[in-house]
Amino acid sequence: MTDLELIITQNIHLSGRLWLMRLRAPQIVPSIRGGHFLMLEVSKTYDPMGRRAFAVGDVRGEEILIFYDVVGRGTELMSRMGEGEKIRAFGPLGKRLFSYEGKKHLLLGGGVGLAGLSLYGKELRDMGKEVVFVYGARSAEHLGMLDWLREEGFEYILYTDDGSAGRKGLITEVLREFDTSWTVSACGPKPMLKALKKVVKETGHTLYMSLEERMACGWGVCLGCVVKDPEGNYRRVCWEGPVFRAEEVVL
Numbered sequence: 001m002t003d004l005e006l007i008i009t010q011n012i013h014l015s016g017r018l019w020l021m022r023l024r025a026p027q028i029v030p031s032i033r034g035g036h037f038l039m040l041e042v043s044k045t046y047d048p049m050g051r052r053a054f055a056v057g058d059v060r061g062e063e064i065l066i067f068y069d070v071v072g073r074g075t076e077l078m079s080r081m082g083e084g085e086k087i088r089a090f091g092p093l094g095k096r097l098f099s100y101e102g103k104k105h106l107l108l109g110g111g112v113g114l115a116g117l118s119l120y121g122k123e124l125r126d127m128g129k130e131v132v133f134v135y136g137a138r139s140a141e142h143l144g145m146l147d148w149l150r151e152e153g154f155e156y157i158l159y160t161d162d163g164s165a166g167r168k169g170l171i172t173e174v175l176r177e178f179d180t181s182w183t184v185s186a187c188g189p190k191p192m193l194k195a196l197k198k199v200v201k202e203t204g205h206t207l208y209m210s211l212e213e214r215m216a217c218g219w220g221v222c223l224g225c226v227v228k229d230p231e232g233n234y235r236r237v238c239w240e241g242p243v244f245r246a247e248e249v250v251l
């Protein structure tokens with residue numbers, strides 16, 4: 001991992017609160033794998049303090065794509081950055097990534113959590129594996145990565161809470177349609193991951209989850225991102241994760 005200054009080549013609004021930032025990063029592109037993330041310096045001042053964590057959503061040539069939801073001060077400042085500006089980035093981070101074992105992979109993304117799986121999905125497909133994405137959000141306008149799924153030609157199933165696109169209901173229910181030969185990987189809000197953990201207890205699927213706990217340092221020092229394992233020990237998501245098997249952590 002390296003601390004770099006990267007050039008923003010594009011920063012555009014996609015849909016709902018989702019934005020896309022493209023960064024020219026030839027120095028780190030060769031070492032990036034699906035599930036990796038970067039800590040981006042969203043402000044040069046103490047407002048807000050600290051860097052923000054973002055998954056590497058995709059890699060195109062020498063560029064990295066960051067899909068981000070504007071949810072607070074830091075991401076609001078990010079959305080104001082323009083083409084040609086520089087941004088400091090620390091990474092790629094993440095030691096334990098998703099599993100490449102098995103031939104069939106079901107990838108469940110809740111909202112912008114899909115960005116934590118998108119590059120991994122491409123890797124699996126390049127390896128000749130069968131990949132189905134399941135993408136859930138509150139409503140159609142929050143399915144901002146749908147164009148990415150279509151452009152990439154992936155098979156996908158959509159869910160929305162209000163039924164404005166795809167199926168109405170909870171993304172977790174989809175597991176009952178796929179047998180246990182499918183490995184399940186997920187990234188999204190904690191309530192979704194908690195619900196998934198419950199469902200796989202019934203269905204018997206192997207579930208890998210990329211956790212997106214709030215992070216301050218991103219490299220194992222501040223303990224700001226810890227989760228407990230079933231024995232009560234703390235695990236640093238940034239350092240021991242961000243991907244864990246469902247039974248390894250308590251949510």
Ligand SMILES: Cc1cc2nc3c(=O)[nH]c(=O)nc-3n(C[C@H](O)[C@H](O)[C@H](O)COP(=O)(O)OP(=O)(O)OC[C@H]3O[C@@H](n4cnc5c(N)ncnc54)[C@H](O)[C@@H]3O)c2cc1C
Binds near residue numbers: 067
């Ligand atoms: C490994 C990792 C990968 C991530 N990848 C992405 C990504 O690809 N795209 C993306 O949009 N976001 C991603 N996130 C979440 C992103 O880091 C936060 O949304 C961002 O830090 C918010 O910064 P802010 O200053 O705008 O919001 P803040 O002002 O810090 O917070 C605004 C609101 O968002 C909540 N919030 C902040 N961080 C998180 C979090 N990590 N989880 C849940 N709620 C949070 C706060 O509680 C608050 O309610 C990732 C987080 C991690 C740890």
Ligand code: FES
Binds near residue numbers: 218219220222237238
């Ligand atoms: S964010 Fe500091 S230890 Fe994980």
